[in-house]
Amino acid sequence: MVIVVVLAEFELPSQVGNEREVVDRVAGAVEGLELGAERLERLKTAVAEATLNAMEHGSGYRPDRPVQIRVVREVGRLLVQVSDRGGGRELPERGDPDIEAKLAGEQTPRGWGLFLIENMVDEASITSDGERRTLELVMALEGGADGDA
Amino acid sequence: METRDLEVSLRERAGAVILDLVGDIDSRADANLQSAYDDAVRGNRSIVLNFTRAGYINSTGIALIVALLADARDQGVRITACGLSDHYRKIFEITRLADFMPIADDEDGAVPGAEQGHHA
Numbered sequence: 001m002v003i004v005v006v007l008a009e010f011e012l013p014s015q016v017g018n019e020r021e022v023v024d025r026v027a028g029a030v031e032g033l034e035l036g037a038e039r040l041e042r043l044k045t046a047v048a049e050a051t052l053n054a055m056e057h058g059s060g061y062r063p064d065r066p067v068q069i070r071v072v073r074e075v076g077r078l079l080v081q082v083s084d085r086g087g088g089r090e091l092p093e094r095g096d097p098d099i100e101a102k103l104a105g106e107q108t109p110r111g112w113g114l115f116l117i118e119n120m121v122d123e124a125s126i127t128s129d130g131e132r133r134t135l136e137l138v139m140a141l142e143g144g145a146d147g148d149a
Numbered sequence: 150m151e152t153r154d155l156e157v158s159l160r161e162r163a164g165a166v167i168l169d170l171v172g173d174i175d176s177r178a179d180a181n182l183q184s185a186y187d188d189a190v191r192g193n194r195s196i197v198l199n200f201t202r203a204g205y206i207n208s209t210g211i212a213l214i215v216a217l218l219a220d221a222r223d224q225g226v227r228i229t230a231c232g233l234s235d236h237y238r239k240i241f242e243i244t245r246l247a248d249f250m251p252i253a254d255d256e257d258g259a260v261p262g263a264e265q266g267h268h269a
Contacts, residue, residue: 016176020152020205041236049208099245102215103222109215112208112244119243 008071014059014084019051022069026080029071033078033141043080043139046120049113050082050135058084058133073141077122080137087128153204154178157185165195165229165260171202174210186217194226197259198250201232211244218250231259 008029012018023044035043051067059065068083097115101107117124123138155178156171166189174182189196198214200206221228231253233241241247253259 017152019207038236045207045236045240048205052207052209097244099215099249103219103249105219109212109219110209112211115244116208116211116240 003075005073006070007073008069011066011068013063013066014055014061015063016055016061018055018067019048022051022067022082023048026069026071030078033073035078035139035141039139042120043078043137046117046124046137047080047082049117049120050080050137053113053117053135054082054084054086054133058086060086076141078139078141080139081134082137083132083134085132087131087133151204155181155203157181159185159189162197162256163260165197166193167197167199167256167260169199169202173204174206174213176209178210179213182213182217186220190221190224190226195261196221196226196228197256198228198230199232199256199259200230200234200237201256203232203237206237206240211240211246214246214250218246222249229253229259231256 008025010025012021026047027040027044030040030043051069054067055061059067065085068081070079070081070083072079072081097111098107102109114124117135117137121137122140123136125136125138127134127136153172155173155175158169158171160167160169168185168189170182172178186196218228229251230241230246232255233252238247238252241250241252251259
């Protein structure tokens with residue numbers, strides 16, 4: 001049996017700056033899990049980038065196309081799911097950004113979001129049902145079978 | 150997480166121009182950061198980005214820094230960073246920004262010759 005505890009579930013309009021509120025609310029929701037300061041900072045950066053990605057590439061910064069956030073604790077791991085309605089749209093390029101190419105003007109200076117996400121959390125994956133796309137961030141929790149952090 | 154639009158002030162120390170970055174480095178920081186850099190780069194060969202009082206830095210902020218660094222390389226200007234938190238220092242290492250922009254723990258370490266001058 002998988003024990004799932006929903007720690008938070010909410011949505012916010014896709015507006016510049018709203019990723020900060022998402023970060024605050026997710027950080028509040030996981031407060032009792034004792035992730036540790038460094039891993040919490042990593043999670044916060046990943047949540048901010050996932051939300052920015054959803055608002056920009058999924059919702060086109062349209063306030064009427066909100067992003068949905070779900071924070072779930074399972075045994076031994078924490079999930080943060082960031083969803084938008086851009087399931088049919090292509091994501092920006094994947095893969096590691098090349099800073100040398102960027103400094104040489106051969107690539108745009110941008111394109112760090114997914115790279116940062118993948119380096120901040122233990123696992124990251126994207127699923128889509130054609131309309132809704134979800135970026136799921138996973139952080140392992142210490143504590144084994146009882147799920148205690 | 151408190152939000153604060155970026156404010157940048159310039160000062161000179163031991164032949165370098167120090168940009169004190171106060172606030173968030175995100176998409177809203179573009180104009181202030183670029184304007185301060187444009188002022189700093191005139192006639193100077195050494196710029197220090199002081200992150201001691203910087204707050205949130207996101208991927209767009211990193212892109213802004215990459216753009217400054219690209220311009221500085223074209224102009225033969227050295228950019229050094231200092232005052233980064235452990236978290237953002239790690240991000241600068243992961244992104245390899247640190248390979249092209251030395252990171253000092255503090256301002257004394259970022260300004261060539263400043264320490265000697267400070268103690269003289």
